[in-house]
Amino acid sequence: MxxxxxxxxxxxxxxxxxxxxxxxxxxxxxxxxxxxxxxxxxGECSYWACMPSKALLRPAAALADARRLAGTREAVTGELDAGAVLKRRDEFASNWQxxxxxxxxxxxxxxxxxxxxxxxxxxxxxxxxxxxxxxxxxxxxxxxxxxxxxAALPDLPGLAEAKVWTSREATSAGSVPGRLAVVGGGVVAVEMAHAWRALGSEVTLLVRGARLLDRTEDFAGQLVADGLRAAGVDIRLGVSATSVHRAEDGTVTLALDDGTRLPADEVLFATGRVxxxxxxxxxxxxxxxxxxxxxxxxxxxxxxxxxxxxxxxxxxxxxxxxxxxxxxxxxxxxxxxxxxxxxxxxxxxxxxxxxxxDRTAVPQVVFTDPEVAAVGLSRRQAEDAGLRVRAVDFDLGNVAGASLYADDYRGRARAVVDLDRETLVGVTFVGPGVAELLHSATVAVAGEVPLSRLWHAVPAYPTISEVWLRLLEAYRG
Missing domain, CATH: 3.50.50.60 (FAD/NAD(P)-binding domain)
Incomplete structure (x- = not known):
């Protein structure tokens, strides 16, 4: 007191x-x-967001990494143990205590x-x-x-009575739904679609827009969509729900604006925050x-x-x-x-x-497969802000460290260069394991490090971080 x-x-x-x-x-x-x-x-992060969601996602990433390498993929003989994953998730949420x-x-x-x-x-x-x-x-x-x-929920007929999932239920559910419909195309939607699909749900992702993760570089959403489809997620673009109904037996039906109906055992609305x-x-x-x-x-x-x-x-x-x-x-x-x-x-x-x-160097990771790690401005955002920029791209799969990390590694990197100052205003990495690359990019953007000085930040060989050298080479031509 x-x-x-x-x-x-x-x-x-x-x-x-x-x-x-x-x-x-x-x-x-x-x-x-x-x-x-x-x-x-x-707060929310500890019990219904960051910690439980990443605890759900990490086992899927570890299993995917094992399956990417000759020798370890042969050693993987089963699927995730959903009960063990959920128990570990509960521990990271401190059992909601x-x-x-x-x-x-x-x-x-x-x-x-x-x-x-x-x-x-x-x-x-x-x-x-x-x-x-x-x-x-x-x-x-x-x-x-x-x-x-x-969580922001749309004003749809039947939604309140249907007791749909929001991010809270999606991160704290105690059992795996047989069929999960996810409404939304942002970070929560794609992460939870990935997590529950890995745990065994049949997942359908309904996206009102034309692509996923529309605030990131275009290629990020496309690569994430490719990864989700490869995992078995049914992605439907340009589709919206018009009503929701939960029957007495617990099943949920979504009426869609294309005239079809989608049955599910649970439906997650990941449609923004207020x-x-x-x-x-x-x-x-x-x-x-x-x-x-x-x-x-x-x-x-x-x-x-x-x-x-x-x-x-x-x-x-x-x-x-x-x-x-x-x-x-x-x-x-x-x-x-x-x-x-x-x-x-x-x-x-x-x-x-x-x-x-908050204005110029905000980092974010999307923990899907592949991961998306970005800081600062996308090319479109930089151009909208009136900056004279150049986007420099590189195929992450061509970095020696990426080839060692996974067979047939697929990923991409982009650096957005302010041509007037020759500093970075944004960096995006997409690929397995790229989350740990992000802080180096954040330091470069927040520190407004001149590209001429970045030449002297020598990346260790053979690591995925060598992409920094390749981006600088591509910029100089």
Whole structure:
């Protein structure tokens, strides 16, 4: 408890990875901190997203890698043990218990207030506790909203009654559905289609658009589609669901806009995310309930006067990724501590007080087979931003390290070069095992490393990282 009862220097609403990191930095900066959480401490990523989803995907990747090499493919005699995979997934989700996270908060001196928190005017948060009581927390310096997002569901007839899967059910289900329909073409859709197909489901992927992963380079979506089809996923492009019906026997039928019907045992709607702010009391501070909270690069909410409300992570719509939320949490928590102590902020681009990477160097991995690892801008995004760029491509299968990694390795790399500065503004890798290449690209983009200097970053031979040399050679011609 704060020094003045329910008054603290900082009140954080939302104890996911973003809120935890922000609270930790503010506490390390000498401030008293309370963090409010209505569900499990650790948030969406720990229990229904990043950790359980990757625990489902990793066994499929390991099995696929074994099957790519002469000698090991002969040793693989069966399919995945679904029960063992799900048990391991449960362990990575801490069996949906947050004892360890709660203990960590206590160890760093952060007070946990359980219950549903709402803003209640300037610097105030009212909490409805699990016991039915109410507490009002007052912040001397800042309130930070870190409530993330929830699944967006379309307004379709029968959908509410059908009790469809969202990402939460897809990552926590306790058994493998015989037939799974997945609606969507983004990251959650393709990852879960891949995971459940590997576990034995017959998977149909319904994509409204013309390709998968439409925010990535065109070839990334195509290679992922090829991989899913090779695994047995039925991909239907340009198709939308018009209604959903679950029968008494539990089966689900989707009516599609092409006039056909698709029967399934479960259906996952992976159709985007919306901010978790509908019941957050935004109206008490002049904001619209259910809206994103716009911030400046220091995390301050730009539409709330007084310089006290911050928003970090998905809820501010800057970059909807756990690692970016943690990055913001670290920076914004330090900003709050520095402002409280009247310390000078470093507001220059890439300074310690601003989240510059949100704009120019956001990394992301799609853990399908093949993997997609990208940072920064695609060629199309760079051109739309008015940059004069050149895309340099290379076939990853022609790198010696890739040939050693897998027989008949198939993949592709692209570097997007800013021709005026001769630096990289974006890099994309697609292929087995490319996720671990991404941080080198992130350093190059975030560091604005000149291509002339990258020539002196010698890749070890024979590794897949030698693709860096090949991209530079292709650029020079």
């Amino acid at each position: 704060g020094a003045d009862g329910d008054s603290y220097d900082v009140v954080v609403v939302g104890a996911g990875p973003t809120g935890e990191n922000l609270a930790d930095r503010a506490r390390a900066g000498g401030l008293s901190v309370a963090i409010v959480e209505g569900e499990l401490v650790g 947050d004892d360890g996270q709660v203990a960590w908060l206590a160890s760093v001196g952060i007070d946990l207030v359980r219950g549903h928190g709402r803003l209640d005017g300037e610097r105030r948060v009212t909490v409805e506790t699990p016991e039915g009581g109410r507490r009002t927390l007052t912040a001397r310096h800042a309130v930070a909203v870190c409530t993330g997002t929830r 901010p978790n702010t509908a019941d957050l009391g935004l109206e008490t501070v002049g904001l619209t309930p259910g809206s994103w909270i716009t911030t400046d690069d220091t995390g301050l909410a730009t539409d709330v006067p007084g310089g006290w409300l911050y928003a970090a992570g998905d809820v501010n719509h800057r970059a909807l990724l756990t690692h970016q939320g943690k990055y913001q949490g670290r920076i914004f928590g330090q900003v709050i501590a520095d402002r409280a102590a009247d310390r000078l902020l470093d507001l220059a681009p890439w300074g310690r007080s601003v989240a510059t990477a």
